[in-house]
Amino acid sequence: MGTDARNTRADRTELRVLRRDEWNTWYDTLSTAFGGIPESAEERELWDGLTEVDRSLGIWDGDACVGTAGAFSFRVTVPGGASVPAAGITMVSVAATHRRRGLLTSMMRRQLDDVRSWGEPLAVLTASEPAIYGRFGYGIATLRGSAEIDTARVRLTVPPGTDDVRLRYAEPGAVREQCEAVYARQVAGRPGMLARRPGWENLPLLDPESERQGTSPLQCVVAERDGEVVGYARYFVKPEWDDSVPMGEVRLRDLEALDPASYAALWRFLFGIDLTSKLTVRSRPVDDSWQHLVSDLRRCGLRQQDSLHVRLVDLGAALEARTYQTPVDVVFEVEDVFCPWNEGRWRLTGDAKGASCKRTEEPADLALSVRELGAAYLGGFSLASLAGAGRVRELRAGALAEASPAFGSTVAPWLPHGF
Numbered sequence: 446m447g448t449d450a451r452n453t454r455a456d457r458t459e460l461r462v463l464r465r466d467e468w469n470t471w472y473d474t475l476s477t478a479f480g481g482i483p484e485s486a487e488e489r490e491l492w493d494g495l496t497e498v499d500r501s502l503g504i505w506d507g508d509a510c511v512g513t514a515g516a517f518s519f520r521v522t523v524p525g526g527a528s529v530p531a532a533g534i535t536m537v538s539v540a541a542t543h544r545r546r547g548l549l550t551s552m553m554r555r556q557l558d559d560v561r562s563w564g565e566p567l568a569v570l571t572a573s574e575p576a577i578y579g580r581f582g583y584g585i586a587t588l589r590g591s592a593e594i595d596t597a598r599v600r601l602t603v604p605p606g607t608d609d610v611r612l613r614y615a616e617p618g619a620v621r622e623q624c625e626a627v628y629a630r631q632v633a634g635r636p637g638m639l640a641r642r643p644g645w646e647n648l649p650l651l652d653p654e655s656e657r658q659g660t661s662p663l664q665c666v667v668a669e670r671d672g673e674v675v676g677y678a679r680y681f682v683k684p685e686w687d688d689s690v691p692m693g694e695v696r697l698r699d700l701e702a703l704d705p706a707s708y709a710a711l712w713r714f715l716f717g718i719d720l721t722s723k724l725t726v727r728s729r730p731v732d733d734s735w736q737h738l739v740s741d742l743r744r745c746g747l748r749q750q751d752s753l754h755v756r757l758v759d760l761g762a763a764l765e766a767r768t769y770q771t772p773v774d775v776v777f778e779v780e781d782v783f784c785p786w787n788e789g790r791w792r793l794t795g796d797a798k799g800a801s802c803k804r805t806e807e808p809a810d811l812a813l814s815v816r817e818l819g820a821a822y823l824g825g826f827s828l829a830s831l832a833g834a835g836r837v838r839e840l841r842a843g844a845l846a847e848a849s850p851a852f853g854s855t856v857a858p859w860l861p862h863g864f
């Protein structure tokens with residue numbers, strides 16, 4: 446890995462691959478850009494261990510680190526269930542003393558060149574602000590649903606068999622492996638989910654006291670059938686009293702279950718915790734099934750926000766890695782200013798079994814930029830909806846009606862945790 450010595454408008458800086466002994470300085474730069482509140486030792490240690498230094502970049506102005514960016518080696522589920530290598534772009538920052546001089550742009554340039562050379566067809570990220578990354582070809586591909594549920598008023602109707610599921614409290618660390626086994630069985634079933642890499646199983650257990658905001662430590666309840674763990678919920682409880690009336694809140698961190706009855710049993714548990722009247726949910730699939738168990742969706746305070754942003758780095762390989770819900774044979778005219786190797790005409794043919802995506806000289810059916818393909822890639826946003834905003838142009842009548850459903854997904858794509 447070389448260095449890119451460069452002249453910026455006001456100073457000379459050097460962009461190069463991070464060294465392990467620079468990690469603390471590098472991470473301090475990142476922390477300062479995010480407001481400067483020191484993380485707990487526990488959190489810092491976790492991210493230190495997870496940082497892949499040889500895939501991380503720093504920008505240096507003399508001894509000072511003024512830019513940071515990392516790239517985790519993820520595998521992300523795509524429609525059809527394949528697990529596709531994806532660079533998980535992370536820890537991006539530029540010191541406020543050096544902002545708006547093109548430092549972020551230089552890191553994005555280097556990073557996408559690197560990701561291409563590593564042979565990873567995708568780059569993915571979650572953004573501190575959604576307006577930053579579109580210019581680099583990232584499209585918003587998944588949403589996350591949040592909810593503030595009035596559990597004193599909203600009732601649940603559970604499916605048959607729910608009463609047969611046994612729930613028990615467990616210390617989160619003690620059942621980590623059983624919970625991970627449940628998680629692992631869910632990954633292939635939902636686009637956007639990340640296969641767990643070694644070390645990442647500790648992320649859902651992260652619970653620094655300094656970040657509890659008056660809540661309990663992380664709690665865990667597991668659902669069991671015939672002695673086997675078939676689901677889990679990890680959550681915090683925030684006790685509150687209003688003039689002696691209990692008004693506590695349950696804050697869900699994560700929940701997975703292998704079947705509808707276990708799933709319903711866990712939600713019923715969360716709804717029914719004594720002395721609480723609110724359940725707060727921060728990041729769930731937008732089609733999460735609990736919404737069909739409740740008596741009153743209006744009292745559930747639903748909201749949606751952008752979550753995973755996807756960038757096709759190797760367009761042909763990325764579009765071949767997923768399957769298509771309906772048969773498709775379409776020629777795209779693709780604009781990709783930042784990664785010109787993707788520019789031009791591509792013919793995609795595919796169905797539910799597989800796909801081929803090759804360069805072509807044939808006339809184009811749909812014109813769009815790589816950003817729209819990123820947005821549609823996991824099936825979370827349709828090409829038709831993007832066309833409604835003028836971001837996809839139909840050049841052959843009927844092409845949109847053919848291609849748009851093909852890009853769909855049986856379940857909404859969803860990223861289960863940040864990174």
Ligand SMILES: CC(=O)SCCNC(=O)CCNC(=O)[C@H](O)C(C)(C)COP(=O)(O)OP(=O)(O)OC[C@H]1O[C@@H](n2cnc3c(N)ncnc32)[C@H](O)[C@@H]1OP(=O)(O)O
Nearest residue numbers: 478535536537538539544545546547548549550570573576
């Ligand atoms: C995946 C992640 O890690 S997300 C975390 C991102 N980091 C943060 O939010 C931390 C705080 N912010 C920062 O560190 C910086 O402001 C950064 C990284 C967002 C931007 O770094 P800079 O070096 O100032 O960006 P750079 O000068 O390369 O800007 C490139 C373009 O993006 C635009 N841009 C930069 N930041 C933003 C923003 N927050 N919102 C909208 N546009 C932005 C610039 O205006 C510029 O546009 P132009 O090409 O039309 O002139």
